[in-house]
Amino acid sequence: MTNDMTSGGMTMDRFQAIIEAYGANPERWPSAERDRGEAFVANSPEAAQYVAQARLLDDMLDAAPTADASAALLGHVLDTAPRPQTRSAQVASDQRTIRNRIADVLAFLWPQTGIARPAGLLLASLMVGFFFGFSGANVSTDAESQNEDLFAYYFGSPEIDDWDLGDVQ
Amino acid sequence: MRATPSPESSGDDPDIALLVEIARGDSFAIRTFVDRHLGRTVGLANRVLRNQADAEEVAQEVFLRVWKQAPTWEPGRAQFATWMHRVTLNLCYDRMRKKREVLGDDFPELEDDAAGPGEALHEKELAARVNEAIARLPVRQRIAITLCHTQELSNIEAAAVMEISVEALESLLARGRRKLKDLLRPQAGELLGIGQ
Incomplete structure (x- = not known):
């Protein structure tokens, strides 16, 4: 590629190359050269002529938008989209997660006994059931914040998600 | 020196927030x-494949991949739309390969069905001619x-989607526009009459 740029300016060769590639609309010109290009065309009748010629093709391209999606495709795409989680499914999922985390913590605290994890799971189930039973009637309906509240209650911070408990099971 | 496009920043990617909600099945975000x-x-696939039914099948596959990708997308790699464009093009290329269509610069001759000089073109006809x-x-x-x-991507974004340098993109654009000018010369006068 020839170096047709001058320091801080724009040559006719480069301006022509820009117009031939990107057309008449400065919004489509390379952002780094847009200001210089606009200044150039403002001071050059010859450059303005190139722009006018390019605008004709731009207008023709604008007159031919790309094909749109059919209603059938729209319906199919929406049908295959992820389904919203129901509140009960989300709560059940939250309960499973919390129960496993509590069991992991108990197994971490008492790793020497083989029954730590099963016992922990049982205890965790009771704790989760107790908490959800009491809180379900009057806490926020937002299951996610409920989940975070539960973490905060037991562990002080929801950042327990970042703990690595993989080695202690 | 304008060479290979730099990696796109996803810091201001407008799709990231939507993806989080999509992964939760939020219907408003999905819509x-x-x-x-x-x-x-569909528009891009149609321009590549020149067939609406094939383009819609590609779009369907692209969105299946989007739904699958939404929960695990990691911001910072690329703009999500750039990834979508790439997936679209790759699926189109796969179809073209299957149809043994040549990806070179050869293209079919124009049929001589352009409107005559005195024949007025309506906008729909003009759009059809341009397409x-x-x-x-x-x-x-x-x-x-x-x-x-058409999609108004910047030169850097378009080059990234096509996995070519900005210079190569400019060359493709210039050659394409020159060819279009030749092909559309008969319609140029008619366009000037539209809207007057």
């Missing part, structure tokens, strides 16, 4: 995302023009 991208995906002319461009030229002109 917003589909409204934003489905038409563009027909675009369809006769070599595939990479019509992709470049569709990305930069």
Whole structure:
């Protein structure tokens, strides 16, 4: 590629190359050269002529938008989209997660006994059931914040998600 | 020196927040995302494949991948829309390979069915003529023009989608526009009459 740029300016060769590639609309010109290009065309009748010629093709391209999606495709795409989680499914999922985390913590605290994890799971189930039973009637309906509240209650911070408990099971 | 496009920043990626909600199955986010991208995906695929049914099948596959990707997308790699464009093009290329379509600069001759000099063109007819002319461009030229002109991607974004340098993109655009000028010369006068 020839170096047709001058320091801080724009040559006719480069301006022509820009117009031939990107057309008449400065919004489509390379952002780094847009200001210089606009200044150039403002001071050059010859450059303005190139722009006018390019605008004709731009207008023709604008007159031919790309094909749109059919209603059938729209319906199919929406049908295959992820389904919203129901509140009960989300709560059940939250309960499973919390129960496993509590069991992991108990197994971490008492790793020497083989029954730590099963016992922990049982205890965790009771704790989760107790908490959800009491809180379900009057806490926020937002299951996610409920989940975070539960973490905060037991562990002080929801950042327990970042703990690595993989080695202690 | 303008060479290979730099990696796109996803810091201001407008799709990231939607993806989080999509992963949760939020219907408003899904609808917003589909409204934003489905038409563009079909439009690009149609320009590449020159067949609406094939383009819609590609778009369907692209969105299946989007739904799968949404929960695990990691911001910082690329703009999500750039990834979608790449997936669209790759699926189109796969179809073209299967149909043994040549990806070179060869393209079919224009049929001599252009309107005569005195024949008025309505806007729909003009659009059809222009789309027909675009369809006769070599595939990479019509992709470049569709990305930069129709979909209004920046030169850096379009080059990244096509995995080529900005210089190569400029060359494709210039050659494509020159060819279009030749193909559309008969319609140029009619266009000037529209809207007057």
